[in-house]
Amino acid sequence: MNELIVQKALRGAMGTINLDVNTTLKKGDLTVLFGKSGAGKSTILKMIAGLMEPSNGKIVINDEIWFDKNKKINLPPQKRKVGFVFQDYALFPNMSVKENLEYALDDKKKKTKVDEILEITELSALAKEKPQTLSGGQSQRVALARALVREPKILLLDEPLSALDFAMRSKLQDELIKIQHYFKLTTILVSHDISEVYKLSNYVLELEEGQIKKQGTANEIFGGNTISGKFKFSGEIVDIQASDIVFVVSILVGQDVIKIVSSKDEVENFRINQRVIVSSKAFNPLIIPQ
Amino acid sequence: MFEDSFIQTMMLTFKLAGITTIILLFIGIPLGYYLGFTQTKIKPVIEAIVSMPLVLPPSVLGFYMLVFFSPKNSFGLWLDETFDLRLVFSFEGLVIASIIFSLPFMVHPLQSGFSSIPKNLSQAAYTLGKSKIDVLFNVLLPNMRPAILTGVVISFAHTVGEFGVVLMMGGNIAGETRVASIAIYDEVEALNYDLANQYALTLFVISFLILLSVYAINKHFLRAKI
Numbered sequence: 054m055n056e057l058i059v060q061k062a063l064r065g066a067m068g069t070i071n072l073d074v075n076t077t078l079k080k081g082d083l084t085v086l087f088g089k090s091g092a093g094k095s096t097i098l099k100m101i102a103g104l105m106e107p108s109n110g111k112i113v114i115n116d117e118i119w120f121d122k123n124k125k126i127n128l129p130p131q132k133r134k135v136g137f138v139f140q141d142y143a144l145f146p147n148m149s150v151k152e153n154l155e156y157a158l159d160d161k162k163k164k165t166k167v168d169e170i171l172e173i174t175e176l177s178a179l180a181k182e183k184p185q186t187l188s189g190g191q192s193q194r195v196a197l198a199r200a201l202v203r204e205p206k207i208l209l210l211d212e213p214l215s216a217l218d219f220a221m222r223s224k225l226q227d228e229l230i231k232i233q234h235y236f237k238l239t240t241i242l243v244s245h246d247i248s249e250v251y252k253l254s255n256y257v258l259e260l261e262e263g264q265i266k267k268q269g270t271a272n273e274i275f276g277g278n279t280i281s282g283k284f285k286f287s288g289e290i291v292d293i294q295a296s297d298i299v300f301v302v303s304i305l306v307g308q309d310v311i312k313i314v315s316s317k318d319e320v321e322n323f324r325i326n327q328r329v330i331v332s333s334k335a336f337n338p339l340i341i342p343q
Numbered sequence: 344m345f346e347d348s349f350i351q352t353m354m355l356t357f358k359l360a361g362i363t364t365i366i367l368l369f370i371g372i373p374l375g376y377y378l379g380f381t382q383t384k385i386k387p388v389i390e391a392i393v394s395m396p397l398v399l400p401p402s403v404l405g406f407y408m409l410v411f412f413s414p415k416n417s418f419g420l421w422l423d424e425t426f427d428l429r430l431v432f433s434f435e436g437l438v439i440a441s442i443i444f445s446l447p448f449m450v451h452p453l454q455s456g457f458s459s460i461p462k463n464l465s466q467a468a469y470t471l472g473k474s475k476i477d478v479l480f481n482v483l484l485p486n487m488r489p490a491i492l493t494g495v496v497i498s499f500a501h502t503v504g505e506f507g508v509v510l511m512m513g514g515n516i517a518g519e520t521r522v523a524s525i526a527i528y529d530e531v532e533a534l535n536y537d538l539a540n541q542y543a544l545t546l547f548v549i550s551f552l553i554l555l556s557v558y559a560i561n562k563h564f565l566r567a568k569i
Contacts, residue, residue, distance in 0.1 A: 130466075156473075157471040203470075
């Protein structure tokens with residue numbers, strides 16, 4: 054069982070928000086923390102890793118109590134077996150790829166484990182390289198490999214793919230799925246990319262200003278089950294332009310922008326950056342091979 | 344080609360600077376680490392104390408040390424009776440004075456070195472189960488070599504160049520407390536311009552070479568990083 058109950062008042066750029074989360078994580082699941090920046094997603098990861106102390110709550114990972122305010126338990130980060138992959142990878146510039154992985158070993162004699170993980174993550178050819186010579190995708194893989202060397206009880210991924218281009222991100226998402234299944238690791242991924250959430254998650258926690266706004270599968274959260282449509286996509290409004298007597302609303306769906314004509318009354322309810330579902334039922338959409 | 348007294352003075356100068364720098368490194372690393380990471384409210388107070396030698400006239404510092412360490416004073420007397428240590432007009436005293444006087448030149452580069460390392464690096468190391476000491480030696484210090492080099496060299500060069508504190512605390516005892524900068528003053532007073540010039544030119548050239556090597560090596564370090 055993994056239990057996550059944390060509370061803390063967070064001071065950020067948008068003023069103070071009250072982080073208040075109470076949830077359980079299923080063993081072996083990949084749970085996505087979804088939400089705007091400043092909603093407290095990264096903070097939750099840091100609390101699980103022991104890098105930040107909640108003012109109240111309880112963190113139980115793999116039936117082991119890592120934090121319990123009432124019982125005054127607060128394990129230091131060194132005693133918590135987490136695999137933390139930072140957004141900027143945090144590779145040690147003074148060590149080669151292999152040395153980065155070896156540094157993560159508790160027992161320096163287990164060097165074969167490093168070779169094994171280098172093999173699984175297809176990094177053997179880069180073993181002697183220094184981090185500054187690696188591309189973004191390679192750095193990300195090294196950071197993940199280093200986290201795996203630690204044999205973590207939980208894998209914490211803080212937007213690890215956000216700095217990569219679309220093709221690389223897609224490839225690494227596939228690898229992440231493979232690795233997560235291989236090690237059967239309970240994983241928390243912070244993301245604000247809906248397609249990524251769909252692809253990777255077993256479960257989604259949507260955070261807004263420190264509170265869980267919705268939770269469920271990706272479909273339950275983004276699918277909008279209440280509408281029955283022939284086709285529907287979730288996207289984000291990026292632009293609203295007046296054009297004669299109508300308005301053209303541009304919506305970003307995945308990597309594409311869809312332009313939809315809308316009336317003045319409808320537009321009044323829309324704002325830029327709002328998340329919406331684009332749905333159509335009157336016409337059968339055409340599928341044209343490219 | 345050089346007189347014995349010249350060699351002796353120069354050797355003493357570098358011995359003083361070398362010992363001072365080594366001791367300062369051991370003081371500067373923990374102090375820089377503390378100042379780089381602490382969130383204590385009294386940080387400005389500590390920073391101000393460390394930086395005092397930058398703005399105080401050396402003679403002020405020298406004067407107070409002279410009074411403080413004098414055997415006529417209770418602390419000086421205690422040192423004398425307990426450790427048989429006389430810091431006034433002695434080489435040991437010069438070392439202590441130089442450490443205090445060059446402290447900011449070691450602490451400042453180290454402090455900014457520590458705080459310029461992304462926090463994520465040490466946090467990543469903590470999540471890998473590494474202790475703070477382990478992280479200091481394996482992650483922080485190896486990634487701030489330019490800062491360490493700058494601190495070491497500037498402290499060394501500054502100790503070579505100090506005058507006021509040394510004059511107040513050490514006086515001018517050949518082979519014990521007469522360093523190059525004092526010798527220049529001494530020779531000029533004796534209208535011995537040739538010897539003064541020999542000292543001055545030597546210091547001039549050495550200072551330039553030291554700084555040149557720092558900038559050249561740091562450029563190499565910085566390029567290697569990118």
